[in-house]
Amino acid sequence: VSTQSTGNILITMTDWQRGLQFFINGKKRTLTSTNPRTTLLEYLRTTENLTGTKLSCNQGGCGACTVTLSSFDPQSKAVKHYAANSCLVPVASLDGINVTTVEGIGSNKNGFHPVQQRIAVANGTQCGFCTPGMVMSMYSLLKEKEGEVTLEDVKKRLDGNLCRCTGYRPIFSACQSFAKDCKSCPEVAAEIEDIGKNFKSYDPKSDPVPPPELSTHIVKPYLIEDRDGSRWYSPTTLEQIQQIQKENSTKKIRFIVGNTASGVYGVDHESQVFISLKSIPELRSFVLTKENITIGAAFTISEFQRFLDANKSESPSFEQLVHHIQKVSGYGIRNIGSWFGGLELARRYGFPSDLLTILYGAGAILNSVDKKYTIPEFLNSETPILIISVTIPFSKKNE
Helix, strand or coil: CCEEEECCEEEEHHHCEECEEEEECCEEEEECCCCCCCEHHHHHHHHCCCCCCCCCCCCCCCCCCEEEEEEEECCCCEEEEEEEECCCCEHHHCCCCEEECHHHHCECCCECCHHHHHHHHCCCCCCCCCHHHHHHHHHHHHHHCCCCCCHHHHHHHCCCCCCCCCCCHHHHHHHHCCCCCHHHCHHHHHHHCCHHHHCCCCCHHHCCCCCCHHHHCCCCCEEEECCCCCEEEECCCHHHHHHHHHHCCCCCEEEECCCCCHHHHCCCCCCCEEEECCCCHHHHCEEECCCEEEEECCCEHHHHHHHHHHCHHHCHHHHHHHHHHCCCCCHHHHCCCEHHHHHHHHHHHCCCCHHHHHHHHCCCEEECCCCEEEHHHHHCCCCCCCCCEEEEECCCCCC
16 A cells, blocks of 8 residues: 655555545535546536537537536635536546536526526527527626626626627627626617516526535545546645656656646547646645745636736736736636646647746746746756746836
């Protein structure tokens, strides 16, 4: 039996939690075996028979597969909600998470949610294939903002949803009707003046309540294995990562945060071991000094953007970084993909990463466990490097 020391506690691989527990529309699910490559979209449509979540591009580009993920945030001590492209999310990564699908917020049988009803009344659907994704992106925004959304929020949050029929205007009219400042815009106010009379009112308290177990979930290292021998590990320390690498030295290993690379380069059928980096404290750290900001490598692009936005008064460059990050992919991708993922793809495959370009321009330094790298040094490295964080120096005015 292999062991590893963490402080004064001796952890054996046999002590790891085997399998995972998560929730689908509030109902508990337990998986003791699954293929690490199986996505949430596949699971929803084939195992749960929840086909409202659509399979379209299967690359994270259209948003038809959007669902709402909810998990407990230990820092804010509250449940957070966010939109995600289910075609990219590995089902093995969902321990302690509630998945809400379009069926979970309303139906013809149980009554439609105001988002569903308003899009229908506003004639925001033709073929209807993109509609569930549109609905769930808007629902996710309402949950994230606790119902207090603005016109700008709607504009930014629907950037990852494509529609090939309606020309977007009726969809946006329906969604913008939820904005607290919708009447301040004459164009929007005029569009919803007549149809708005038939809109169903919205009360955030009427939304489905997340399972109480989310708030009591304890993050533990877990692993899940498939019949073909492939394994998914979710460690909680750097020492555990080293142990996993040592025990699987003859196998191909892949590190994962959001799995968004599969949308560009396809499903990874070569790797036998998948290691999630989402629960490593060192990769989820945030430090602000008088000279720079350091952000962990496992933070998502959305989290990365929020950190910079919250501290943009410290450095003129931060506002420009925030502005450009908004143009990186769609919101459902930014919510699950790590900011570092694009840099690693650039090093490995020559991927044209916008994040790499803007971080290089900002003078960023990448930090591993024992060494610091400039962007060019990282790109020119031929050996794999586990980057822990990035440090971005404060810029001066007009710099």
